[in-house]
Amino acid sequence: MNEIFMNVGFWVLGITAVVASLFMVTRENPVHSALWMLLTFFAVAGIFIQLDAEYIAAIQVMVYAGAILVLYMFVVMLLNPKSTGFIKVPAKVILGSVVALVLxxxxxxxxMGTGVIKSAQMSGMNLPEGLSNVKAFGAVMFTQYIVPFEVASILLLVAMIGAIVIAKKD
Amino acid sequence: MLTLAHYLVLSAIIFSIGVAGVLIRRNLIVMFMSLELMLNAVNINLAAFSSYLQQMTGQIFIVFVMAVAAAEAAVGLALFISLFRNKQTINADEINTMRG
Known part of the structure; x- marks a missing residue:
């Protein structure tokens, strides 16, 4: 029974993510694109829950859907760019689609060439007794990966200062 | 029955749509959105392998990818605001001062 739920969930979320990202790429209005991107992010968050990454799903919704998307909407509405020149060169569209398809x-x-993947069953995360996903995540993050974590914080600080300096009126 | 390949192919589809978006669209903001889509596809890959190998490391790296994506979005959108202030356009075809 659980198996059926996993299958149905995967197909619903996967098809939602693919269709929403297709609409995101092809809508003329950037605001519509941003809203379709929001739907893609929610579907991907559902995929993360299926893959036993509950904490990642939560920060996917908070960081991507909450912070990054609002930033995009803010800039789109601030600039209000005229959507002239939307996909006016069919040759470019065909070329881009073909390149993406070949990729x-x-x-x-x-x-398909790697033998391991063909028969690989997803067994689910085997967490130690009494540890939730967030606890297990934190235990690894703050012991083994503490230095990359600090470097990431410096990166965010630099990006914050850089964004303020670049966007400021002289 | 769900296998690892299901998740990897889903991620490949979303990544290719992101590539197509960057190549097709001329609106710089939508091109950036497509970049976020590609980063998201990579995150699905990392989560799938993390679940398959029963290792937390994949999920740790998703957080780092998200941090880089947030930083990139902030700086990129600041650049677009600065660009729009000087050029009154964010169409990639009209930004041709360097004859690229």
Missing amino acids: FLQIVMTL
Whole structure:
């Protein structure tokens, strides 16, 4: 029974993510694009829950859907760019689609070429007794990966200062 | 029955749509959104392998990818605001001062 739920969930979330990202790429109005991107992010958050990454799903919703998307909407509304020149060169569209399709086929061919992946069953995360996903995550993050964590904080600080300096009126 | 390949192919599809978005669209903001889509596809890959190998490391790296994506969005959108102030356009075809 659980198996059926996992399957149905995967197909619903996967198809939602793919369709929403297709709409995101093809909508003329950037605001519509941003809203379709929001739907993609929520579907991907559902995929994360399926993959036993509950904490990642939560920060996906908070950071991507909450922070980054609001930033995009803010800039789109602030600039209010006229959408002239939307996909006016069909040759460019065909070329771009073909390049993306070839890239996709290459990835799939590589996947099929590796024997490990064909029979790989997803067994789910085997957490130690009494540890939730967040506890196990934190235990690894703040012991083994403490230095990259600090470097990431410096990166965010630099980006924050940089964004203020660049966008400021002289 | 769900296998690792299901998640990897889903991630490949979303990544390719992101590549197509960057190549097709001329609106710089939408091109940036497509970049976020590609980063998200990579995150699905990392989560799938983390679950498959029963290792936390993949999920740790998702957090780092998200931090980089947030930093990139902030700086990139600041650049667009600065660009729009000087050029009154964010169409990639009209930004051709360097004849690129």
